Amino acid sequence: MRKGLSLKWVISGCLLLIIAVVLIIYNRLLPVYTMRGFLFTASAMMEEEAQYFARHYQRNPTSPLPDNYFVSSAIGKEALPKNIRDLLDTTPSMVFGAVQFFGDIDSDDEDDGTAILIHPLSDGKTLYIYETDHDHEEGGVIETPLSDAYLEHELSMISMIGLAVFIPALFIIALLVWWVVRPLGRLTQWSTTLESVGAAPNGRPHFIFREFNVLADSLAHSVQQVKAASLREERLLRYTSHELRTPLAVVKANVELLAVQSGGELPPPLQRIERSVLNMQRIAETLLWMSRESPQALPEEALDMRQLLSELIQEHRYLIGKRDIELILHISDEPCRLPLTACRIVVGNFLRNALQYADDGSVEITFEHLQLRIVNRIRDTRQNQESADFGYGLGLELMRQLCAKLGWHIEVVPEKNRFTVTLKFSAQAPQQLPEAKDA
Template structure:
């Protein structure tokens, strides 16, 4: 597997490469400027020498090759020294040509050839000079050495400066990045809701918020799955019990045949069929709630009065052996609503009222689509077994909120009141 380079080393190497490129570039420019300066000096000297040559030497003696002030001057290119003509070509007007002989990368050349064409007094002259190590002025060597030393010092200073800047940049960036990593590693369920700290840079802050949002979505998804399992296990207990009880009853009928066997079997099969259908619709409703689907549950037309009466009968066993008066006031009201959702909501509210009432009155009032359930809580035994209806009330709140059904709960000194409007 290819080993990946760390980000800080990548940044450091990038800055180091940039430093080397800059040093090399400025070194090249410095050397080129030095050479061009030398060309300019020689060009100025050659101009002055040719002017002095024209003023000093008579016109009849100017055309042949002459040695004047250390320079070779001739009127034609063919008259220039053979050594010059071999290494250089005829120059254009006022341009200096230069050629090095045996020049290495890190050593000065053995010879340097200079040639220039100068016009003076209406005539053109070729002037050249060959500079060797022995004939060169010591000042040139000292200047070149001083320039080289200065160039090395500047290069070293530039490299050290860039290394220092690189170290500061890496340190300044690495600290918030490391802090972001430590913060991300330390995230848990309790800290996900907290606002992320400031990591100095907007990009890192955006990344932190993205991490928190992503993990928050995962957390909510897991919570929905967990609640789905709890809700399904709670709500499916009743239809599963109905199926199991009726299956046992069906086995007994087969073992002890008697009169009206066929009609009793038909009733039992009908109850099993209704319970299985309830399980099917209940599972679809819970899946719809847990996945936060944008669609709507299918509606069906049912009589709200009859639904309340059926749910009361299913939960009446919770009032057994209790001194509780049940008062029911309903009227016929056909409605078109999601039937399973209505059974879950009303069934949980009725079962909760029956479970937590140990004496007194339970009043169930239905007017149109609105249902009110009021039960006395005085005398409630805190040590009574929890049948899971607290979970059912949370499911009721989630369903009514998502369906948009008005739902209110309030507790008074000795009673509990809930109101819900279906639709």
């Protein structure tokens, strides 16, 4: 099962999130600007009333002051009621146009705020127009059910229009996802047909988007390059299987024939040739083993690690030469079931490197709880070399790949004057390795 995010859900989610944010902002701003509309209406009405009175007052100073259900007025501050004079001594909460608002105008109670307009007259006096509070009158505030119902109806219609944006938005999102993501799905489905080695990267679908066509062409070209590299690797494996192992077998057979002719004891030069041929055979076997293609599980069998290490030490003892190296063995007799050939290749590689690059002193080999540890001393001067693996390079990299296929874990710890390699054998069944193709 393929895991990961689906592009169509990502696009849909992002667009829905954008629409939701816009609607939230819209619903937040709607009450604010509705209130601003009411304030503008009140300010315009009071300012128009003041302008109308000032025009008549200039011709006739005895003109009646504006006084109706909504507003009252007075000329001069002393003629104002005490509560209005006290409000004028405070700082207004908002100045909207020509009107000053005192109190909490954002409250749900419509009577918490008071609007006051101050307008100069032609004779130097000042006209004050203020809202009339009818809360304390007999009968209270007059209700306007028809107007309130009309306002509520209009506000509900505005809310319904805002919510109705979701329906076309969902349709647009579905259309966009189908239009953009569907070609991507076709491209993905076509790309899965290229996984087969024998499939040819042709017959790709044509897309209306230029970017998808460019991506499909690049994918087809990459698949061709990978298949060409796979064919070159397959040819190399055939050459390695036949052209390399055959001459190695001939050299080994002739060395054994020389050993028989010389009475069973080869001179040192021929012994070195024999060991080199054996090492080359194992390297070729390792490379072929790691590069097989058809899956085949490696068979496990009961393994005596003490006996295997003794045989490997005997085969590689020549690497010690004239150096004073002591082998310290701590080998547990615990039973284990492991692939014999793979263990021989991996452990032999580590042991060969340890003996070849060890300094005078000791090489410790420990095996317990399905864990092999090899510790050898190294010279301090080797620390200044470019390679940090002190000759383990190619062999160690090959062993890493082989152990990764087998499910084993390698831990390498280069320290100041010693090199430690730890191989942890997995208690589970090893992974499947590919099967060789012999020429």
